[in-house]
Amino acid sequence: MAAPLSLLFGDAEDGQLAWQEQALCAQTDPEAFFPEKGGSTREAKKVCASCEVRAQCLEYALANDERFGIWGGLSERERRRLKKRAV
Template identity: 80%
Template sequence: MLHELHLITADEIDEESTELSWQERSLCAQTDPEAFFPEKGGSTREAKKVCTGCEVRKECLEYALEHDERFGIWGGLSERERRKLKKRAV
């Protein structure tokens, strides 16, 4: 069986590295990750406070929506808040 070989182009590498570069600039990368993934019923207040001042909040939320992230605080929104946002967009 022959497998098709896909060579990665420079544009694809640039696109992928740009997509992930926002994560390096995120405030949560410098914070305790447990705050962003609280136990069920746990407070999200501290994580959302960090998100409020983050320069990549929009990119983070877009990533979570595009990749259907189901857990944690992303872009300042909880899973429930992201679901509501998606429903309103439809």
């Protein structure tokens, strides 16, 4: 059974995080999104690829400097590269 969204993302009190209720990761094993160092990200990225809130998830991760896990279909390293290119 997947963890409730509030455990993964915190409470969405003001509606800004309402997209999280539609996130496919909330219906999946959360451990897939936080693999061990050197572990496969394939399963998480596969879920992200068909998620309708992928863009909002990635935007959240970039804005909040999420350093761990797969967010919006990108790993930590991929998000760092994306941020560097945007600067």
